[in-house]
Amino acid sequence: MKISIVIVTYNRIPALCELLESISRQTLKPYEIIIVNDAGESVVPVKALYPELPIAVINLEKNSGHVAARNAGVKEASGDCIMLCDDDDFFTPGHIEKMAKEIETADFVHSDAEIVSFEEKNGTRYPVSRKLFAYTADYEDMRVFSTYVPSGSMYRRFLHDEIGYFDADVHNYWDWDFYLRAAKDYRVKRVPCASVIYAFSDVGDNQSADLGAKRKQYLDRLSEKHGLGELPTKNFAVLLEEPEMKRREAKSEMVWDGEPVYSRLHRS
Numbered sequence: 001m002k003i004s005i006v007i008v009t010y011n012r013i014p015a016l017c018e019l020l021e022s023i024s025r026q027t028l029k030p031y032e033i034i035i036v037n038d039a040g041e042s043v044v045p046v047k048a049l050y051p052e053l054p055i056a057v058i059n060l061e062k063n064s065g066h067v068a069a070r071n072a073g074v075k076e077a078s079g080d081c082i083m084l085c086d087d088d089d090f091f092t093p094g095h096i097e098k099m100a101k102e103i104e105t106a107d108f109v110h111s112d113a114e115i116v117s118f119e120e121k122n123g124t125r126y127p128v129s130r131k132l133f134a135y136t137a138d139y140e141d142m143r144v145f146s147t148y149v150p151s152g153s154m155y156r157r158f159l160h161d162e163i164g165y166f167d168a169d170v171h172n173y174w175d176w177d178f179y180l181r182a183a184k185d186y187r188v189k190r191v192p193c194a195s196v197i198y199a200f201s202d203v204g205d206n207q208s209a210d211l212g213a214k215r216k217q218y219l220d221r222l223s224e225k226h227g228l229g230e231l232p233t234k235n236f237a238v239l240l241e242e243p244e245m246k247r248r249e250a251k252s253e254m255v256w257d258g259e260p261v262y263s264r265l266h267r268s
Contacts, residue, residue: 001100002031003154004079008069009087010040014123015199017263020050022090028097030083032056036073039063049264067168074160081154088199089151092255095195099154106189108182110137110153112252113196124266125199127258133198134252137190139183141248143228145239146176152196159186170225171218180226193253 005023009016016035023033036058037043047055058072074082081103083096095111102109112134118125135147142148163181166174182188216233223231232239239245 001081002079003028003081003083003096003100004074004077004157005030005033005083005085006036006070006073006077007033007085007087008036008038008066008073009043010038010063010066012087013041013043013046014120014263014265015088015125016043016046017049017265018125018261019085019087019090020046020053020055021261021263022092023096024050024053025093026091026096027094028100030054030096031079032077034058034073034076036060036069038066038069046265065168065171067166067171067174070174071165071168074165077157079157081156083152083154085151086199090197090261091152092195092197094255095152098191098193098195099152102189102191103154103156105187107159107186108153108155108179108188109191110148110150110179110188111191111196112194112250113149113151113198114194114254114256115198115200117201118199122266124260124262126260130256130258132194132252132254134192134194134250135245135248136250137188142179142183143226145232145245146173146179147248148175148179149196149198150175150178151198155182162186167225169218170222172215173218173222177222177225192251193255195255197256 033053033055035043035055039060039062043057047057058076060069099109115131115133116127117129119128159182167177170177219231
């Protein structure tokens with residue numbers, strides 16, 4: 001099996017290095033790693049730090065946004081399966097091997113995660129708080145509120161030929177949209193292991209924390225596209241505390257030791 005990892009990045013060099021460090025420690029290595037630089041600072045020095053990894057860099061001439069950039073990456077992917085990851089998240093050891101095993105009986109697999117708040121010191125991020133993010137993924141429940149974490153998820157390359165690429169018109173909700181399109185007709189499986197470390201902050205540019213008017217516009221487009229009806233627009237953290245989401249909480253294996261990832265950028 002040839003696995004292509006697609007990473008979109010924009011001016012997050014230290015975090016990107018931590019992600020690559022976590023990939024370098026995997027028990028199963030990817031066939032290729034495609035880094036799409038969305039018109040940010042050069043990632044050539046980052047590639048040079050990890051010469052043993054099969055990294056290819058796509059440099060976009062202008063900032064195109066995370067959805068268009070991700071599409072550019074997956075269109076270049078030549079592996080049998082594609083794994084996605086945001087540039088500020090990372091994998092625990094064994095994650096890729098576990099997902100490769102699970103996809104043997106599926107077309108699309110996604111794992112649980114730990115939501116982690118970090119603080120950066122001298123170019124390395126240290127965890128301040130961590131919370132298990134593990135929920136049942138029944139299709140009807142996922143139509144109400146998506147708990148799909150795209151980072152670390154893996155799917156068969158042919159899905160793009162069948163259902164198309166990521167939809168920039170729904171912007172923040174490209175992942176929810178892609179999940180619903182795939183789950184409708186293909187074998188989608190949740191893996192009950194929190195082997196992805198998902199960086200989250202309710203300040204700054206984190207998409208999940210943005211509750212502006214534009215986000216509501218994208219949510220309405222998603223709802224119309226899939227016939228989802230009125231969807232909640234409450235803050236992400238608030239929604240997770242509501243009874244309906246508490247009902248969906250699921251057991252999961254927690255595997256992260258809580259230690260920061262010291263990349264070669266840090267060591268240099």
